[in-house]
Amino acid sequence: MQNTTLKEKLIEISNAVEPVIKQILTENVDDSTSEMVFYQCSLGGKRIRPALVILSGQVFGGDVNGLLYPAASVEVLHNSTLVIDDIIDHSEVRRDQPTVWKKYGKSMAECVAIDYQASIFSSLNNVNNSKKLIELYAKTLKIIVDGEIKDILFERSGRTDEDYVVNNRYKVISKDDYFKMISQKTAILLQASCKAGAIYANATDEQVALMGEFGFNIGIAFQIRDDMLDIFADEKEFGKKVGKDIIEKKMGNYIILLALEKLDDEGKNFITSLLEGSNEVTDQDVAKVTELVEKTNAKSDAEKTAEYFINKAMDALGKLPQNEATGYLGELANFIVKRSK
Amino acid sequence: MQNTTLKEKLIEISNAVEPVIKQILTENVDDSTSEMVFYQCSLGGKRIRPALVILSGQVFGGDVNGLLYPAASVEVLHNSTLVIDDIIDHSEVRRDQPTVWKKYGKSMAECVAIDYQASIFSSLNNVNNSKKLIELYAKTLKIIVDGEIKDILFERSGRTDEDYVVNNRYKVISKDDYFKMISQKTAILLQASCKAGAIYANATDEQVALMGEFGFNIGIAFQIRDDMLDIFADEKEFGKKVGKDIIEKKMGNYIILLALEKLDDEGKNFITSLLEGSNEVTDQDVAKVTELVEKTNAKSDAEKTAEYFINKAMDALGKLPQNEATGYLGELANFIVKRSK
Numbered sequence: 001m002q003n004t005t006l007k008e009k010l011i012e013i014s015n016a017v018e019p020v021i022k023q024i025l026t027e028n029v030d031d032s033t034s035e036m037v038f039y040q041c042s043l044g045g046k047r048i049r050p051a052l053v054i055l056s057g058q059v060f061g062g063d064v065n066g067l068l069y070p071a072a073s074v075e076v077l078h079n080s081t082l083v084i085d086d087i088i089d090h091s092e093v094r095r096d097q098p099t100v101w102k103k104y105g106k107s108m109a110e111c112v113a114i115d116y117q118a119s120i121f122s123s124l125n126n127v128n129n130s131k132k133l134i135e136l137y138a139k140t141l142k143i144i145v146d147g148e149i150k151d152i153l154f155e156r157s158g159r160t161d162e163d164y165v166v167n168n169r170y171k172v173i174s175k176d177d178y179f180k181m182i183s184q185k186t187a188i189l190l191q192a193s194c195k196a197g198a199i200y201a202n203a204t205d206e207q208v209a210l211m212g213e214f215g216f217n218i219g220i221a222f223q224i225r226d227d228m229l230d231i232f233a234d235e236k237e238f239g240k241k242v243g244k245d246i247i248e249k250k251m252g253n254y255i256i257l258l259a260l261e262k263l264d265d266e267g268k269n270f271i272t273s274l275l276e277g278s279n280e281v282t283d284q285d286v287a288k289v290t291e292l293v294e295k296t297n298a299k300s301d302a303e304k305t306a307e308y309f310i311n312k313a314m315d316a317l318g319k320l321p322q323n324e325a326t327g328y329l330g331e332l333a334n335f336i337v338k339r340s341k
Numbered sequence: 342m343q344n345t346t347l348k349e350k351l352i353e354i355s356n357a358v359e360p361v362i363k364q365i366l367t368e369n370v371d372d373s374t375s376e377m378v379f380y381q382c383s384l385g386g387k388r389i390r391p392a393l394v395i396l397s398g399q400v401f402g403g404d405v406n407g408l409l410y411p412a413a414s415v416e417v418l419h420n421s422t423l424v425i426d427d428i429i430d431h432s433e434v435r436r437d438q439p440t441v442w443k444k445y446g447k448s449m450a451e452c453v454a455i456d457y458q459a460s461i462f463s464s465l466n467n468v469n470n471s472k473k474l475i476e477l478y479a480k481t482l483k484i485i486v487d488g489e490i491k492d493i494l495f496e497r498s499g500r501t502d503e504d505y506v507v508n509n510r511y512k513v514i515s516k517d518d519y520f521k522m523i524s525q526k527t528a529i530l531l532q533a534s535c536k537a538g539a540i541y542a543n544a545t546d547e548q549v550a551l552m553g554e555f556g557f558n559i560g561i562a563f564q565i566r567d568d569m570l571d572i573f574a575d576e577k578e579f580g581k582k583v584g585k586d587i588i589e590k591k592m593g594n595y596i597i598l599l600a601l602e603k604l605d606d607e608g609k610n611f612i613t614s615l616l617e618g619s620n621e622v623t624d625q626d627v628a629k630v631t632e633l634v635e636k637t638n639a640k641s642d643a644e645k646t647a648e649y650f651i652n653k654a655m656d657a658l659g660k661l662p663q664n665e666a667t668g669y670l671g672e673l674a675n676f677i678v679k680r681s682k
Contacts, residue, residue, distance in 0.1 A: 028483045033490055036505075084455065088448040105503025107429040107493050110451075111486045114425065117458035118486075122479035131466055134475065138463035142369045145452045145459075149374055152448055162446025164377075 006331040013054050013071075014047040016064065020072040024123040029115060036104050037115045040079045043095045048222075049074045049193045051332065056197025056211050058325035066127055070196045073123045073137060078189060080116035081144055083109055088152065089248055095239065117141075132199050140192040147184025154181065154252040156275035173251050179220070181252055186226075187219025210316045217313035218333045221306040225337055227254040228302055231290055238341050243286035249275045254305070256289075258298035267292045306337045347672040354395050354412075355388040357405065361413040365464040370456060377445050378456045381420045384436045389563075390415045390534045392673065397538030397552050399666035411474055411537045414464045418478060419530060421457035422485055424450055429493065430589055436580065458482075473540050481533040488525025495522065495593040497616035514592050520561070522593055527567075528560025551657045558654035559674045562647040566678055568595040569643050572631055579682050584627035590616045595646070597630075599639035608633045647678045 004012065021041050026034040050071035057067040085091070086099040087109055093099065101109035120141075124133045152165060154173055159165045170177060194215030198208045227245070230253060235242045245253040260268055271292065274285055293299070313333050320326060345353065362382050367375040391412035398408040426432070427440040428450055434440065442450035461482075465474045493506060495514055500506045511518060535556030539549045568586070571594060576583045586594040601609055611633065615626055634640070654674050661667060 028480045030487045030490075033487055080455070084451050088451055104505040105500065107500065107503060108490065108505055110425050110429055110454075111490050111493075113451075113454075114421070114458065114486050115483055117455065118479040118482040121462040121475055125472055125475045125479070131471070134462055134466045138459040138466070139369045141459040142456055145455050146371045146374055149371075149449065149452050152452075159446065159448065162448060164445040164449055 006328055006335060009328055010047065010051055010332075013051045017047060017050045017054075017068055017071050017075065020068045020123075021075055024069070024072055024119045025076060025115065027119075027122070033115075036100075036108060037112050039103065040083050040100050040112070040116075041076065043097050045075075045079075045095070047075060048332070048336075049078055049189060052190060052193035052215060052329070053197040053200075055325045055329050055332070056194040056215070057201040058197070059211070059320055059323065059329070060198055060201035060203045060207065062197060062201030067197060067200055069123050069127045070133055070200055073120045073133075074189070074193050074196060076116050076123070077120050077137060077141060080113055080120070081148065083113045083116065085148070088148075093241075127200060129199050129202070133196055136192055136195060136199065140188055143184050143188045147181055147186070147188070150177070150181040151185055151250065151252050154250060156249045156251055156272070157278055158249055160278075170251075173257065175257060178252060178254060178257055182220060182223040182254075183216070186223040187216045190219030190222060191216035207320060210319050213316035214313045214320075214329065214333075217309045217316065218336055221309040221313070221333075222336045224254050224302055224306040224309070225339060227256075228299065228306075229340070231255050231293060232299065233340065243281075243283075243289070246275070246286050246289050247281045249281070251275060254302050255293055255298050258301050259293040259296045262296035262298065263292060267295070310334065310337045347669055347676060350669055351388065351392055351673075354392045358388060358391045358395075358409055358412050358416065361409045361464075362416055365410070365413055365460045366417060366456065368460075368463070374456075377441075377449060378453050380444065381424050381441050381453070381457075382417065384438050386416075386420075386436070388416060389673070389677075390419050390530060393531060393534035393556060393670070394538040394541075396666045396670050396673070397535040397556070398542040399538070400552070400661055400664065400670070401539055401542035401544045401548065403538060403542030407468055408538060408541055410464050410468045411541055414461045414474075414478060415530070415534050415537060417457050417464070418461050418482060421454055421461070422489065424454045424457065426489070429489075434582075468541060470540050470543070474537055477533055477536060477540065481529055484525050484529045488522055488527070488529070491518070491522040492526055492591065492593050495519075495591060497590045497592055497613070498619055499590055501619075511592075514598065516598060519593060519595060519598055523561060523564040523595075524557070527564040528557045531560030531563060532557035548661060551660050554657035555654045555661075555670065555674075558650045558657065559677050562650040562654070562674075563677045565595050565643055565647040565650070566680060568597075569640065569647075570681070572596050572634060573640065574681065584622075584624075584630070587616070587627050587630050588622045590622070592616060595643050596634055596639050599642050600634040600637045603637035603639065604633060608636070651675065651678045 022038055025037050025041060029037050053071040053074055054064060054067045083100050086094060087101045087106060091099055092102045100112060120137055121134060124130050124137060127133065153169050155169065191212045195208050195212040198211040203211065229238055230245050231243065233242050256271065260271060271289055274281060310333050314330060317326060317330055363379055366378050366382060370378050394412040394415055395405060395408045423435065424441050427435060428442045428447060432440055433443045441453060461478055462475060465471055465478060468474065494510050496510065532553045536549050536553040539552040544552065570579055571586050572584065574583050597612065601612060612630055615622060651674050655671060658667060658671055
């Protein structure tokens with residue numbers, strides 16, 4: 001039925017959305033600033049969120065040209081959180097390139113992030129059903145912030161210069177806490193992407209809700225896969241440093257949470273002391289944690305959990321009109337849970 | 342004609358807009374975050390921008406209840422720039438209270454700023470002529486960012502950890518550069534406030550433009566007055582530290598620029614070496630700069646320039662319907678150029 005593979009489709013979408021991202025980011029910006037503003041988005045990425053917007057819109061017959069605007073907006077929204085994340089986490093490298101703050105300095109990065117927020121909303125302002133879309137994106141942005149705050153408060157140590165964070169850290173992190181955090185930090189944006197496409201294309205409220213259910217559940221699976229890759233990825237293929245969550249002493253990683261449930265006291269103590277301690281985490285420490293985690297069934301449990309959410313997503317998708325776009329979305333769901341980068 | 346003095350009117354507007362600011366900032370935010378999100382706006386302020394929105398709307402018969410939303414939005418927009426400014430300038434105190442980053446830490450302040458941006462647009466989304474207002478606010482936000490970037494690149498030294506800033510600083514700052522910078526950093530938002538009220542109240546394009554001209558010109562006068570107060574204010578009445586621009590080695594201060602034109606080489610060298618040097622500026626240094634500036638006619642020249650822009654503003658206002666609201670706006674313009682805090 002499909003003449004184009006998913007991979008080709010994603011490249012096609014990425015190529016179409018690229019100039020729109022550049023346009024919305026740089027319009028109304030001084031020439032001298034525009035390169036700096038576009039930089040973060042010029043680093044590339046899989047553009048999964050724009051693809052979700054466009055494919056979800058196409059499920060209901062939405063036109064690609066119009067869908068490019070909410071698609072570009074969602075990518076700009078996502079990248080705005082990356083700009084801020086990299087400042088917060090002191091991350092110096094993203095996609096083998098210096099992060100925005102590393103390249104332009106923190107004060108410039110702070111400024112650029114504001115341009116991103118403004119671009120999201122001006123881009124949505126002239127499309128079909130703009131009012132609903134603006135409401136959706138504004139709400140989503142706030143929920144992501146709450147997720148980001150939780151992620152920070154899940155950290156076990158560090159930020160000694162930030163009393164509020166130190167005093168308000170979660171004492172214990174339950175699986176419920178974890179799922180709440182990744183719902184807010186990650187799944188909500190994939191949900192919003194799918195809803196946005198459907199809203200743009202005049203889908204019914206029920207269809208928008210089902211499309212959102214699809215997006216939300218692949219979002220949860222996406223984050224669980226992300227957590228797995230953070231521990232087990234092949235660093236070369238992954239393109240990012242493995243063990244970043246351990247190095248940043250983040251407890252908001254599903255694999256670590258599962259492993260801690262299963263490890264004996266010795267193993268458990270090693271991981272908790274490492275994360276709670278003030279020493280820098282070495283590559284050797286990361287290797288030791290990986291070794292401990294591998295002794296448990298955390299990896300296969302996490303894989304099963306991700307599969308469970310993908311199945312839920314596919315159930316929702318099954319209730320929607322079946323066409324070429326739904327086909328790609330199904331493939332995308334399966335790609336997400338199997339991806340190696 | 343007016344039963345209420347300007348001061349009473351401003352308090353009335355401030356009281357009406359306060360709960361709306363709180364509402365738009367904290368909706369869709371977790372309970373645990375909402376205090377932190379509202380904190381910056383809870384510090385108070387003159388609420389001049391919301392007053393401009395409401396009064397400009399009332400010139401054309403706009404209803405106050407509806408105007409409260411674009412009014413609250415503009416104050417949230419303004420405060421979002423203050424949150425970021427305080428991070429960028431490492432400012433620890435605002436209105437005698439710790440700044441957001443000082444109280445909650447930098448990572449939380451970065452997060453909170455995103456909530457501010459989202460709130461601006463969700464608040465505008467359901468009011469009369471929302472599309473035009475969203476376009477206006479998004480564009481204004483980007484222009485302010487360019488102004489903020491210029492203000493940073495006008496600094497004479499510091500930020501040694503930010504190569505981009507160091508390498509891209511303005512070599513010389515002309516008066517044209519200064520006026521461009523304050524147009525973007527300050528005047529554009531007062532312009533947008535006045536335009537917003539008029540747009541909300543269905544004013545004609547010509548009326549919106551005149552209202553904007555009024556706002557823009559009082560904005561320029563406002564910033565010139567701000568620069569004067571930074572050097573000459575009575576610190577107790579001012580409520581802020583005097584000489585902050587000198588301490589932060591900012592050349593984007595009109596008084597300093599005027600004084601440098603008039604001073605002899607010795608005085609000029611003292612100021613430029615102080616700003617370009619890497620040493621911290623002492624209270625004694627600030628006193629010496631003030632003394633040097635007082636020897637020139639910079640202060641009276643700046644006062645004349647501010648008056649000139651207020652007159653331009655009043656000309657524009659004179660072409661608009663004359664009613665109670667126009668009366669208050671005229672008084673507000675005169676207050677701005679005479680204010681001591």
